Amino acid sequence: AQAEKEGYPHFMLKEIYEQPRAVRDTIRGRLSMTTGQVSLPDLKLSEEELLKIQRVVIASCGTSWHASLVAKFMIERLARLPVEVDYASEFRYRKPILGKTDLGILVSQSGETADTLAAQAEMIAHAMPTLAVCNVIGSAIPRRALGSISTNAGPEIGVASTKAFTAQLAALFLFSVYLAQIRNTLSSEECYRLLSALGELPNQIDAVLRSAAPVCERLAKEFYGAEDSLFLGRGIHYPIALEGALKLKEISYIHAEGYPAGEMKHGPNALIDETLPVVCVATKDPNDPESVLKYEKTLSNIQEVTARNGRVIAVACENDQEISRLVEHVIFIPSTVEALLPILEVVPLQLFAYYIAVERGCDVDQPRNLAKSVTVE
Ligand code: G6P
Numbered sequence: 001a002q003a004e005k006e007g008y009p010h011f012m013l014k015e016i017y018e019q020p021r022a023v024r025d026t027i028r029g030r031l032s033m034t035t036g037q038v039s040l041p042d043l044k045l046s047e048e049e050l051l052k053i054q055r056v057v058i059a060s061c062g063t064s065w066h067a068s069l070v071a072k073f074m075i076e077r078l079a080r081l082p083v084e085v086d087y088a089s090e091f092r093y094r095k096p097i098l099g100k101t102d103l104g105i106l107v108s109q110s111g112e113t114a115d116t117l118a119a120q121a122e123m124i125a126h127a128m129p130t131l132a133v134c135n136v137i138g139s140a141i142p143r144r145a146l147g148s149i150s151t152n153a154g155p156e157i158g159v160a161s162t163k164a165f166t167a168q169l170a171a172l173f174l175f176s177v178y179l180a181q182i183r184n185t186l187s188s189e190e191c192y193r194l195l196s197a198l199g200e201l202p203n204q205i206d207a208v209l210r211s212a213a214p215v216c217e218r219l220a221k222e223f224y225g226a227e228d229s230l231f232l233g234r235g236i237h238y239p240i241a242l243e244g245a246l247k248l249k250e251i252s253y254i255h256a257e258g259y260p261a262g263e264m265k266h267g268p269n270a271l272i273d274e275t276l277p278v279v280c281v282a283t284k285d286p287n288d289p290e291s292v293l294k295y296e297k298t299l300s301n302i303q304e305v306t307a308r309n310g311r312v313i314a315v316a317c318e319n320d321q322e323i324s325r326l327v328e329h330v331i332f333i334p335s336t337v338e339a340l341l342p343i344l345e346v347v348p349l350q351l352f353a354y355y356i357a358v359e360r361g362c363d364v365d366q367p368r369n370l371a372k373s374v375t376v377e
Contacts, residue, residue, distance in 0.1 A: 004157075010364045012158035012251070016350050017209060020202040022163040023343065025152035026170045027198055036192045038178040044147035045103075045129060047182050053103045056081055057096070057128070059088040059119035060107040061374070063161040063246065067133075067168035068107045069239035074172060074339045077236075078186060078194070079179035088115035089377070091122060098126035105131045107172070109156060109164035110373040111139025118377060120144055133171050135164045149175055158365045159372045160251050162350050165243065166205070169343050173198060176339070197337040204334045204344055212348040215331050219313060220355030223277050226254055230268060230310075231349075232261040233281035234298045240281050240342045244349030251357040251367050261301040272310040279349065280305070280314045282323055283333065283341045291338040302326060313352075315345050 008014035031038055056075055058068040065087055072083040086096070088106075098104075104123035108116045111134035120141060123130050132145035135153050142148045151167035177194055180186045186194075223229075229248060233241035242258035249256040259268050261280065272278070280302050284295035303326065305312055312327040317335040324330055331348040335341070357364045 009358075010158065010354075012160055012162060012354055012364050015156055015158050015163045016347070016354065018154065019163045019166045019347065020206045020209070022151075022153035022167045023170045023205060024202040025154070026167040027174065027201075028152075030174055031195055031198060033196060033199060036188060036195060038174050038181065038195070040149055040174065040178055042148045042150065043131070043178075045131070049129065050103075050179065050182050052101055053081065054101040056083040056103050056105060057098065057123070058083065058085045058105040058107060059091045059116060059123075060085075061088050061113050061115055063165050063243060064107040064109060064113075064116075064168060066239045066243040066246070067165055067172060068105070069242070070169055070236060070342050071105070071107070071172040071176070073236035074176040075179060078176045078339065079183050080185045081179065081183070086119070088113065088119040091115075091119040096122070098123060098128055100127040100129075102126075102128050103131060104128045105133060106141050106145065107133045107168055108141050109135045109151075109153075109161055109168075111136045111141040112373050112375055114375050114377045117141060117144075131175075133168055133175075135167065157372075159367055159370050160247055160353070160364075166343050166346065170198070170201070173339060194337055194339065197340055201336065201340055201343060204336060205347060208333050208344055208347045212331050212333070213351055216348055216351035217355045219329060219331075219352060220359050223313075224252075224356045224359035226275070226277050228271070229254055229256045229277045229279065230271070231256060231258040231279045231281075232264065232298075232301065233258070234261040234301075235294050236338060236342060237281040237283065237294075237298075237345065240345045240349065241279070243346055244279055244281075244353070247350055247353035248356065250370060251353055251364050252360050252362055253368075254356065261298045264301055264304060269304060269308065272305055272308040274309040274311070276310050278305050278310045278312050279352070280312055280327075281345050282314050283317045283335065283345055285335060285338040285341065288338050299323065299326070315348055
């Protein structure tokens with residue numbers, strides 16, 4: 001096993017560092033910059049069939065559920081199609097209203113999660129076409145699906161999912177742009193801007209790994225004694241707050257809660273004191289007015305935390321001087337188009353959780369009570 005870790009102390013750290021490669025392999029061959037087109041040969045759904053779809057319904061669990069929440073923002077914003085996201089374990093038990101103009105998407109690293117399989121069966125029983133976004137080729141979910149977009153992250157060993165997550169986001173982004181092209185909801189200039197941003201992403205993840213790792217290691221030494229923490233984000237960044245909180249709680253056993261930044265005033269503000277670490281995702285695409293607006297709103301939510309002496313750690317874009325003046329700690333990432341920012345934001349949150357767990361002496365690759373693949377309902 002030591003050899004398989006290729007010199008890294010844990011599989012999780014190795015897999016965090018494999019993310020530039022995982023994303024590169026997931027977009028390879030599916031994106032042509034010369035034609036400005038996405039091609040998804042395994043999709044198995046014709047343009048005609050896709051044009052009949054009136055709603056997308058996604059079911060998944062854990063980290064894959066967070067990727068699905070990000071996909072809701074991507075698909076709704078880029079392809080203007082309504083999207084519902086369910087926990088697979090909740091899906092069947094509320095008698096969902098489904099039909100053949102709905103497209104079902106199952107997002108799963110293993111392709112074997114029992115709840116997600118059961119949700120897929122429910123979709124198929126309602127004559128819905130299903131699409132699998134899975135990392136293990138030949139696993140149960142893609143075998144039962146009509147179409148498939150594989151995430152090519154390679155085998156993931158650490159129980160806490162990292163590279164499979166960023167690969168899922170890349171695959172779901174490709175699908176969103178593909179849908180947008182078919183449905184004619186984006187100009188060709190806009191598509192070009194999105195796809196070239198995707199092409200640059202692997203190098204940007206590399207840059208984040210290099211710049212953020214030492215910062216996260218230092219922050220971990222300061223915050224590892226915390227027993228509670230909050231993670232905040234707004235819009236497409238909210239699922240990343242959830243994912244950051246999940247990473248921290250599952251491997252370090254520190255209680256962590258992800259919350260929409262704008263909801264703090266309806267409860268969690270009561271928890272803030274000078275001991276509480278509050279991790280805030282506050283990034284923006286400066287070329288996108290909606291993204292900037294959301295950032296400004298998040299900034300005022302951060303001010304509410306600092307006014308109560310909460311200890312803010314912000315994830316922000318390079319050159320953001322405004323935020324540096326406002327908060328104690330900032331982890332910088334490069335900027336990109338709004339729909340791809342989540343892929344860069346999550347990397348420092350993975351590293352933060354990792355270094356804290358190491359500092360606390362936890363079994364990073366095999367947290368207590370958890371399994372990599374959950375094949376019981
Ligand atoms: C388990 C794993 C998580 C994973 C979840 C869903 O809880 O520990 O890392 O996100 O299952 O697994 P899947 O294979 O369906 O993505």
